Amino acid sequence: MSDAPVLRMESVRKAFGDAVVLRDVDLEVAPHTVTALIGASGSGKSTLLRCANLLEEIDDGAIWLDGEEITDPRTDQDAVRRRIGVVFQAYNLFPHMTVLDNITLAPRRVHGVSRAEAEERARELLERLGLGDRAGAYPDRLSGGQQQRVAIVRALAVRPRLLLLDEITAALDPELVGEVLTVVRDLKGEGMTMVLATHEMGFARDVADQICFLDGGVVLERGTAEQVFGDPQQERTRRFLRRIVEAGRL
Amino acid sequence: MTVAKDESGQEDADDKGDMSAGAPQGAPDDGYTPSARRLERERYRRARARRATAIAALSTLVTAAVLYLVVVGAPGWPRTKETFFNGQYAREALPKVLEGLWLNVRLLVVCGAAVLVLGMLIAIARTLRGPVFFPLRALAAAYTDFFRGLPLIINLMIVVLGVPALRLQGVTVDPVLLGGTALTLTYSAYVAEVFRAGIESVHPSQRAAARSLGLTNRQALRHVVLPQAVRRQVPPLLNDLVSLQKDTGLVSIGGAIDAVRAADIIVGRSLNYTPYIVAGLVFVALTIPMTRFTDWVTARMDRQRAQGGSI
Numbered sequence: 001m002s003d004a005p006v007l008r009m010e011s012v013r014k015a016f017g018d019a020v021v022l023r024d025v026d027l028e029v030a031p032h033t034v035t036a037l038i039g040a041s042g043s044g045k046s047t048l049l050r051c052a053n054l055l056e057e058i059d060d061g062a063i064w065l066d067g068e069e070i071t072d073p074r075t076d077q078d079a080v081r082r083r084i085g086v087v088f089q090a091y092n093l094f095p096h097m098t099v100l101d102n103i104t105l106a107p108r109r110v111h112g113v114s115r116a117e118a119e120e121r122a123r124e125l126l127e128r129l130g131l132g133d134r135a136g137a138y139p140d141r142l143s144g145g146q147q148q149r150v151a152i153v154r155a156l157a158v159r160p161r162l163l164l165l166d167e168i169t170a171a172l173d174p175e176l177v178g179e180v181l182t183v184v185r186d187l188k189g190e191g192m193t194m195v196l197a198t199h200e201m202g203f204a205r206d207v208a209d210q211i212c213f214l215d216g217g218v219v220l221e222r223g224t225a226e227q228v229f230g231d232p233q234q235e236r237t238r239r240f241l242r243r244i245v246e247a248g249r250l
Numbered sequence: 251m252t253v254a255k256d257e258s259g260q261e262d263a264d265d266k267g268d269m270s271a272g273a274p275q276g277a278p279d280d281g282y283t284p285s286a287r288r289l290e291r292e293r294y295r296r297a298r299a300r301r302a303t304a305i306a307a308l309s310t311l312v313t314a315a316v317l318y319l320v321v322v323g324a325p326g327w328p329r330t331k332e333t334f335f336n337g338q339y340a341r342e343a344l345p346k347v348l349e350g351l352w353l354n355v356r357l358l359v360v361c362g363a364a365v366l367v368l369g370m371l372i373a374i375a376r377t378l379r380g381p382v383f384f385p386l387r388a389l390a391a392a393y394t395d396f397f398r399g400l401p402l403i404i405n406l407m408i409v410v411l412g413v414p415a416l417r418l419q420g421v422t423v424d425p426v427l428l429g430g431t432a433l434t435l436t437y438s439a440y441v442a443e444v445f446r447a448g449i450e451s452v453h454p455s456q457r458a459a460a461r462s463l464g465l466t467n468r469q470a471l472r473h474v475v476l477p478q479a480v481r482r483q484v485p486p487l488l489n490d491l492v493s494l495q496k497d498t499g500l501v502s503i504g505g506a507i508d509a510v511r512a513a514d515i516i517v518g519r520s521l522n523y524t525p526y527i528v529a530g531l532v533f534v535a536l537t538i539p540m541t542r543f544t545d546w547v548t549a550r551m552d553r554q555r556a557q558g559g560s561i
Contacts, residue, residue, distance in 0.1 A: 011285065023282070060288040073294050095453075 004067060006162050006193045007052060012061035014044075014051055014217075021047045022217045025061070029162070029210070032191040036198055036208035038228075040240065043214040045197035046089075049164045052195065053084050066161065082110060085155030089167040091147045093154070094140040096134075099126070100135040103154045111158055118157070125153040129154050129183055145176030159177055162188070165196035169203075201244050205229055213237050336524040343516050343525035351514035351532055356429055356500040358509075362491055364434045369441030374471065376442070377449050392440070397439035402497060406432045410504035425504025432500070437494050444486045448479030481551060488544050492537050509533070 009027040013020070021153040022044045029035050051062060054070060054077045063071045070080045073245040093102050103125070104118040111119075126132050129149045139147055148168055155163060165184065169177040181203050187194065188207055198204050204211060204225070211228040213221040213236075221228055221237045232238045293524070321327065375383070375390035409432035414423040421429065452475045478485075502511035509532060512526035530531035 013282070020282075029536055060282075060285050062287060094465075232495070 002153065003030055003031055005064075006066060007195065009052070010062050010064075010066040012048075012051060012063065014047055014056060015059055022051065022058075025217070025219055027212065027219070029193060029195055031193055033193060033209040034188050034193045035210045035212065036204035037195065037212050037214055038198065038204055038240075039214035044217040045214055046166050048214070049086070049195065049197055050164050052162075053164055054080055054088055064243075067076055082158065085158065085160030085163045087148070087151050087163070087165045087168045089156050089170050091139070091144075091151045091171075092148055093151055095139055098136050098138055098148050099131070099142070102139065102150060103157045106154070106158050122153065122157055125156055126150075129153055130179075131247050143176065144172050145179045148172060148176070149178050149183060152180070156187075161193065163192055163194045165194060165198075167197050167199065169198070170202055172174040201229070201241075212217045213240065215240070262526030286406070287312045316373045332522075334523050334527055336522055339516070339520060339522045339524035340528050343513055345511040345518065347525065347529045347532055350507055350509035350529075351536070353426065353501075353506060353508045354495065354498045354533075355536070357426070357433070357501065358491075360497045361430050361494060361498070363438065364430075365437040365441050365490075365494065366487075368434065368438040370445055372438060372442035373445035373449060376446050377471075394439045394442050398443065399438050400436065402432070402436050403500065403503075405436050406500055406503055409435070410433075410501070425506045426501055429498075429504055429506065433494060433497060437490060438499075440490050441487065444483050444490060445479065447486075447488045448483035449475055451482060452478045481548070484544055484548050488541065492540070495537065496533060 005028040007027065007029040009025055011021055012027075014022040025048060027048075037048060039045055046060075047056060051058050056130075058071055062069055065080060065083065069075070070077075078237040091127040094105070097105065099150070100119060100122055103122040104113075104115065107118040107121070108115060123132065123135060126135055129152065131146060131149055131153070133147060134142060134150070139150065142150065148171075152168070168184075169180050172180060177200065181200065184194070184196070184203075185207055196204075196208075208214070208225055211223065211225055212219045213228060213232075213234075215236050221232060221234050228237065229241065232241060323544065324330070372390045372393060375386045376394070379389060406429060410425050411427045413428055449471075456474055456478065457470050460474040461467070465473065499510040500507050502508050502514075507515075509529045510526075513529040516525040517523055
């Protein structure tokens with residue numbers, strides 16, 4: 001395996017009207033590594049993920065996926081999104097489809113996998129995530145943790161090159177948080193490349209190879225968990241971490 | 251004229267880019283200047299938008315030319331032109347048709363308002379829970395079943411011709427009032443179903459959230475469920491209103507003179523069908539602004555709420 005980054009961002013800028021949400025953001029994500037984006041709400045974590053998936057059009061800078069510039073207006077955006085899996089904070093499962101249909105939709109319609117094959121993979125993934133008996137259920141019948149695990153399976157079903165996780169535990173109670181984070185940890189073990197925005201500092205410290213602290217749309221500090229949590233260089237980072245510790249979240 | 255929507259959107263985005271490129275606006279602490287990369291992208295997008303506009307113009311031109319040649323080249327065109335598109339009859343018919351149209355407009359406004367109120371009440375009656383309300387629910391269901399199924403023209407005949415035949419004291423025999431009543435009866439049934447579908451499409455979690463805040467069932471309906479339901483149902487409601495507008499012409503079976511009947515009178519006299527075309531176009535002209543207005547209102551409401559994003 002080469003060490004060329006899976007995802008690379010250079011001087012990315014994104015503004016909504018007058019509000020600049022990301023400015024001059026650089027990021028490199030090596031294969032089989034986990035990058036955690038931390039920072040207060042509104043610091044630009046989610047926007048950064050949405051830009052990486054081309055759900056938002058960036059104003060300036062560039063983003064590469066496996067060495068191919070995906071922010072070039074000539075790129076096929078659908079083809080890019082086919083290679084990236086996304087799990088949203090609010091699950092965003094399709095309520096009118098069963099769990100199995102939610103998962104097999106993209107493999108069958110987008111990737112041309114046969115129904116039998118898609119369902120087999122879906123069931124296998126569901127089984128692994130402890131949801132083997134819920135394949136025929138509708139999302140609204142599941143608990144939050146179950147829904148989020150289904151959403152993860154849905155993202156994994158297409159064997160993505162990169163997985164983006166946007167505060168996937170923010171809507172879950174602590175017991176269910178553990179359930180979902182275990183899944184992410186297992187995925188890391190299997191070598192999945194992931195970028196996640198999270199408020200779970202303990203989890204970020206355990207699982208992330210690289211931590212980026214965002215503040216006001218700028219990556220203020222980056223490094224390994226020991227560097228960022230153990231020896232933060234910026235006053236802003238120290239203040240943020242102090243508040244987290246005071247809140248008992250680290 | 252009909253350039254694809256996303257293309258024109260990109261043009262807008264480009265315009266904004268131009269502005270900030272010319273003079274960096276706002277955010278003094280920022281010191282941001284667009285990179286060469288951004289300028290190149292914008293140039294490309296502008297070029298693409300120009301190309302899209304050119305293609306749209308060309309395709310429109312070709313389509314129009316083909317249509318023109320097909321119609322004008324048809325063997326019966328001179329005859330058709332004389333019978334359906336006669337300028338002299340058009341000029342003669344227009345004032346009468348417009349005079350008749352005033353009746354259609356008044357009927358539309360009055361019946362439209364009545365239909366919306368009655369339809370809403372029936373829809374609410376159908377969604378009420380609790381055993382006490384069973385008769386109300388059953389009545390509302392029976393009403394919609396009956397009037398949605400009954401052909402409008404038969405309903406009109408029963409009301410407009412049947413009610414006067416009863417010779418009841420104090421009940422009007424005015425065909426316009428009776429016709430309006432018949433229209434309201436039928437259309438309330440349609441609109442009630444539209445509202446009901448809207449109410450049921452609001453996710454149960456919304457009602458749960460409202461009830462958890464201590465709102466009563468009625469308050470939850472009034473402040474949380476109905477506003478969302480009505481917003482979603484604006485396009486189908488408009489559909490029914492446009493349909494109602496055209497059906498107001500049917501009151502002429504009782505002898506009232508509306509736009510269609512006014513055209514009918516001239517046609518009967520002259521055996522030239524141009525007045526029908528005039529009446530038809532007048533109806534279309536009345537509908538278009540209404541549709542555009544509701545489109546604009548809903549689009550504006552959506553923009554205020556929706557999460558951003560380029561797809």
